[in-house]
Amino acid sequence: MQSLLSANDLHVSYGAVEAVRGVSFDIRQGEIVAFLGANGAGKSSIMNAITGLVPTASGQVMFEGRDITGAAPETLAPSGLTLSPEGRxxxxxxxxxxxxxxxxxxxxxxxxxxxxxxxxxxxxxxxxxxxxxxxxxxxxxxxxxxxxxxxxxxxPRVLLLDEPSLGLAPLIVDQIFDLILKLRDQDVTLLVVEQNVAKTLQVADRAYVLVNGEVVEQGKPAELSASGTMQDAYLGAN
Amino acid sequence: MDIFLQQTVNALALGGTYALLALGLAVVFSIMGLINFAHGELMTIAGYVLMYCGIAGLSFVIAVPLALLASVVAAVLMERIAFRPVRNGSGATMLVTSFAVAMILQVLFQNLISTRSQPVLLPAMLSDSVHIMGMVIGVNKLAAIIATVVMLVFLDWFMKHQKTGIAMRAAAEDFAVARLMGIRANTVIAGAFALSGLLAGVAAVLWVSQRASVDPLMGFMPVLKAFIAAILGGLGSLRGAVAGGFLLGFIEIYLSAFLPPEMQEFREPIGLGIVVLVLLFRPNGLIPSATLKAEKV
Incomplete structure (x- = not known):
């Protein structure tokens, strides 16, 4: 399958603090891909770097074969990529x-x-x-x-969802995850950042686990649940 | 009672002009967090265009659109040349830049045109007056009130029903998210400046119509007043700017009409004292902006 959105050795810094340290990922057409990790793991920073809301320190972001690293945010929606930001x-x-x-x-x-x-x-x-x-x-x-x-x-052909279920009642959370599946059926490729790990692993095709701005593990939900990395990622033991 | 009504008409005319100027400041501030003190020089430019049109013998009907066009173009150029390079700077950087732009323009007017006040030829009709309900109302006052109402209705329609206007409101609330929607930062900011130029131009025509003269520093005083009005109404809030402009107009006119003669020299401090008093009770202004944080690009 063709790669739709990918990043290579992405770095994002806020002053002296490096929030994302060399993250690479590859999202293919029609997939639901999740970014998981504790607060401060760099998930939102990746989303913001893709969409140009924060500057990329180094590395490269490619969308449909085009280099969109450092592109102005307003150029992305017309080209088929949007973000539903954290905090609505x-x-x-x-x-x-x-x-x-x-x-x-x-x-x-x-x-x-x-x-x-x-x-x-x-x-x-x-x-x-x-x-x-x-x-x-x-x-x-x-x-x-x-x-x-x-x-x-x-x-959009690619929709980035940043914490879509944060702070919502359980019934609404279920609706949000149903929606994610529904959107995939409408040919939208989804990149989801979520703190609700269990629900996310039920719908995602693949997930990347982030700790301190680095990808520590990636794979299908079944593989990730089996390994102990997930607990470590959230409990901060690494 | 008659005098009271008469002064109320005067207050509406003056307050309307302040409201238009305060709106011009608020439109730009709400979007990029800049208080543009060079707003007054946009007025002065429109004033000089009126003057030159008078000298060239052009009719007022042609002179007014030309004056408005000049202040709109000047506002857009001001953004492009002076403010775009410092857009990501701090609020203080942008504020100082606006002072610099104002001073440069004032010096240019003084050196290229004249340091002295120049007469502006106005149609005789403007100095006529009409009798309404036992009051004698100057045509220029009446025109000021009508022009203010027309501009406010236009602006309300533009901000509520035009795609660009809605985008400007969205950008004022959350610039980053507005850009994510594909709303171009340059377009919205240039649009805000164009709108503020139009408002300054209309205010200039009204201002000059009352005075029939223009000088290099003409814009300073009204814009200082408009700034006070914008603060009074709630900085960054469009409705607040209108409310603040009218309130300030009422305060000034009523004080000058009804304060005893021996108190008249304290008129300005008393007026500003009332403003301070209002702000003590409503620190964010009469109608605070829904998004006090002016997010920058």
């Missing part, structure tokens, strides 16, 4: 519909925008019900749905 970060003072409209900012074709609305409203009927409401007045779960829906509006 919906535009609270905009209506739900306007949040989605901003997600489709990269689309110029009116019909394509309408089709994107239809797809998101079908996935999340609650957003249609609340479309004129300010996003800031939605519940946490609804805001998460809006954040994912907003990212989907640009019809």
């Amino acid at each position: 970060r919906v535009f609270g003072t905009l209506s739900v519909a306007d949040n989605l409209r901003m997600g489709a900012f990269a689309l110029n074709d009116k019909d394509a925008v309408e089709a994107a609305y239809a797809r998101v409203y079908e996935l999340f009927p609650i957003l249609l019900e609340r479309k004129d409401q300010y996003a800031g007045t939605l519940s946490g779960g609804q805001q998460q749905m809006l954040a994912v829906g907003r990212a989907l509006m640009s019809n």
Whole structure:
């Protein structure tokens, strides 16, 4: 299978602190790939480096055969890659519909925008019900749905989900993981950062385990569960 | 009572001008965290265009659009030349840059045009007055109120229903995420400056219409007032800027109309004292910005 998104020896630093130290990964078309690890392991930094929100110190990121290292964030959505950021970060003072409209900012074709609305409203009927409401007045779960829906509006081929289930009620968490599977069926390739390890390993095709900014183990969920690395990664013993 | 109504009309006219200027400052501040003190020089540029059009014998109907165009173009150029290179700098860096731009422009006006105040030819109609409900209202005051209302309605429509306007609100709330959506930072920032230039241009036409003259330092005082108005309303909040502008206009006009003559020389300190008092009770302004943190690109 063809590689869709990959990184080679990626480094990210915040001042003197090196958050990501030489991470390489390779995501193929149609996969669900998870990044697992404790807080501060560098998962979000990788997401932010891919999308240009933080500068890459060294290394290379490739998307569909193009070098996107250090590309401006605004160039990625039009080319088919978006991020649903950690903490949802919906535009609270905009209506739900306007949040989605901003997600489709990269689309110029009116019909394509309408089709994107239809797809998101079908996935999340609650957003249609609340479309004129300010996003800031939605519940946490609804805001998460809006954040994912907003990212989907640009019809991405690769969707990065940063902590999609963080702080949500168990019932909503289940819905989020169902959604991840549903999106894969719609030909969206997913890169997921999650703290809910058990659930993530149920849906992911492959996972990378990160400790202190380095990949310590990678493979299929069954292989990872069997080895002891996972516990070590979360308990910080390494 | 008549005098009170009369002064209320004056307050609406002056407050409207402050509101437009404060809005111009707020639009830029909400997006890039810059308080542009060179905003006043955009007014001055529009004022000089009005003056030259008068000298060239152009009709006011043509002069006004030209003046607005000049301040919009000047605002966009200002961003491109002066502020884009320091966009990632600290708030202080951008603030000092804006002072530098203001001073450079003032010196250019003084050396290339004149250090003295120049008369601006206005249509005679503007100095007429009309009788409404027993009040005598100057056409220039009435025009100021109407122009303010038209601009506020336009701006409200633009920010709520136009894709670029919505993108500007999104960027003001969370610039990084807005960029992730494909909203280009340069477009949004240039758009904010263009809008602030338009607002400064309209304010300049209203300002000059009351005074019929323009001088190199013309923009300084009104923009200082607009800055106070923006703080009073809640820095970075568009509704706040409008509320603050009108409140400041009312404070100034009522004080000058109703303060006893022996107190008049303390008018400015008393006015600013009221502003401080309001801020004591509402430290974030009348209508605080929903996102106080002005996130930078």
